[in-house]
Structures are given as structure tokens and as C-alpha cells.
Amino acid sequence: MTQTARLLDLLGLLQTGRPWPGSQLATRLEVTPRTVRRDVERLRDMGYPIEGAMGAQGGYRLVAGTAMPPLLLDDDEAVAVAIALRTVASAGVPGVEDAGLSALGKLRQSLPSRLAARVGALSSLSIGWDPDRPAADAEVLGVLASAATRRERLRMDYERRDGETSRRHVEPLRLVLQHRRWYLLAIDLDRGAGRVFRVDRISAPHPTGVPAVHALPEEEVADLMRRRALAAEPVLRADVTLRLPLAVAAERLRDELGRGSLDAEGDETRWRSDEDTVHWLAMRLLRLDCDFVVHGPPALVERLQAIHRRTAR
Numbered sequence: 001m002t003q004t005a006r007l008l009d010l011l012g013l014l015q016t017g018r019p020w021p022g023s024q025l026a027t028r029l030e031v032t033p034r035t036v037r038r039d040v041e042r043l044r045d046m047g048y049p050i051e052g053a054m055g056a057q058g059g060y061r062l063v064a065g066t067a068m069p070p071l072l073l074d075d076d077e078a079v080a081v082a083i084a085l086r087t088v089a090s091a092g093v094p095g096v097e098d099a100g101l102s103a104l105g106k107l108r109q110s111l112p113s114r115l116a117a118r119v120g121a122l123s124s125l126s127i128g129w130d131p132d133r134p135a136a137d138a139e140v141l142g143v144l145a146s147a148a149t150r151r152e153r154l155r156m157d158y159e160r161r162d163g164e165t166s167r168r169h170v171e172p173l174r175l176v177l178q179h180r181r182w183y184l185l186a187i188d189l190d191r192g193a194g195r196v197f198r199v200d201r202i203s204a205p206h207p208t209g210v211p212a213v214h215a216l217p218e219e220e221v222a223d224l225m226r227r228r229a230l231a232a233e234p235v236l237r238a239d240v241t242l243r244l245p246l247a248v249a250a251e252r253l254r255d256e257l258g259r260g261s262l263d264a265e266g267d268e269t270r271w272r273s274d275e276d277t278v279h280w281l282a283m284r285l286l287r288l289d290c291d292f293v294v295h296g297p298p299a300l301v302e303r304l305q306a307i308h309r310r311t312a313r
Helices: 003-014 022-029 033-045 075-091 097-110 113-124 138-150 218-230 246-252 278-287 298-312
Strands: 050-053 059-062 152-159 165-178 181-188 193-198 202-211 239-242 261-265 268-272 292-296
Touching (some): 003 022, 003 059, 022 033, 033 050, 075 097, 075 113, 138 165, 138 202, 165 193, 246 261, 278 298, 292 298
Antiparallel strands (some): 050 059, 152 165, 152 202, 165 181, 239 268, 239 292, 261 268
């Protein structure tokens, strides 16, 4: 057995959570106790927090550390992690979607073909919770995440709003989840500008191996996403009294893009939103889970009344 293979076997035993006496490890690995001690020190040098205790109940065990060392996963564990990451990629978990996509991209590159086939088969049988909304393909998300993480140019097919498909050459910057839909922020090399692409309209992404060289400041990224969100239909500003204390209202609106201003009015809060579509302003209000009074505009009142009539039916 090579030293690398022996270290992996040792790490696999230590990751079970139980303490292992040195003599038992030596027997399992068919080496001397001295070799076990040297291998434990090598793993410690690699960042694995391994404790050692003397006595009848003592032994070596892996504990939680301050840094994240490499993980050793068997086939079933690797498939489970990949499925979990693809679930994050498809549905989105606020606050971790970027990290989840980055991890998905890295794991996708390391999965052997037999495990990639299992992941694909399991994912193809899963059902989204919002069947009316076009779903982003998790395999496409994985390719985009890999290219963005490695800062690599790629070519892809993109279906425009009119249904026509064109070939695009882009430098991926990041993936963004907005209103339960995935978007790719990228530099469109053929047009020489930043663009936002709906991921559910992307197909056949192919990394080129050429390093990306462009970047966008954070303020330009935010402005690009905001302009994309508001481009589809007319926008307006809401003026609403929320039956919530200011601190509670601020907490419930803290993750909203273009939140606007909040002002305390006794035990209530006056919310004057930034510009947004009437559809999303209505959805924001309903998601706040509180009573409210809409002072304007009339289009928002009409949208809420239409929602009420629909749900009453």
C-alpha cells in the first residue's frame, strides 16, 4: 500500500467519530504503531485536527477545527453532497447560494463518470416546487459555476425573448438568484459590455480554457441586476403603512433589492419603496405577513384586490 493510500484509509477510519487506539489502527492498516504516529502527524500538518489521548478509553480521533481541511467522501456520500448542492442551485437558499454554486462547480469537476451518472439520474427524477416557473438546469448551473470560479471564458447558446437562439462568447462573473430565478452576470465579449442572462434560457455551455480578464465593480454589478429586474415592465413606488414596529419591518425587508425608506410612525412603519414592478411590490407586501394600508399608487391597490378575488375563488 502506498503512503497516500494509507493516509486516506487512516483518515477514513478517523472520520467515523470514534476514538481509535494506535494499536488498532496499526492492525487495520497492517503497519507498526510508529508508522501510525508518523501518519497522524502528517495529517495534522495537512490541517486535520486530530486529538490523541492515553488510557483505556483513549486513542486518536478527528475533532472540529478552526479551518476546513479536505474531506474524504465515499461514493454514497459524494452523491448525497452533489444532490444537496444541486438542490441549493435549483431552489436557492438565501445567504449560501453563491457558496453552494461554487462548491457544486468544484465537486462536478472531481466526480468520476459513474458517480456523475448517478447524480444525473437522481436529479432527473426530482420535482420542483414551483412548476409554473421555468427551472434552471442544474448541470448548466454547475458548468457556469465552474467557469465563474476558475475565471474562464465560455461559449453558450442563449434563447432571446423572441425565441431566437444565438451563440454567445462570455466571461462569467457570478450567478445571482433573484425572485426565485437564476441569472448569469457576465461580460459579453461580442458586445463588449456587461450583460445579464437568464439561466433557464442558456444551453450547451462550453468552457474554452481561455482565462477571463475582465471584472466589474460591485456597484456596477448591483446596478446591472437592478436595471435587468426593472426592464421587463413599467415600474412605480409604493407608499404603505405597515402594522409593524420599525425594527421588525426593517428585519423582514432586509434582504430586498431596492428596499426604499422606512420611517417609524408610533408603533407602525411607513414604507416608501424604491421603483419596482407592481407585481413584485404586491408580492413583497404579502410576504411581510402583516396588516398594511396602501396609500398609493392605485395600480398596486388594484393588483392586491385582484389577488384577493383570485384567492377567494
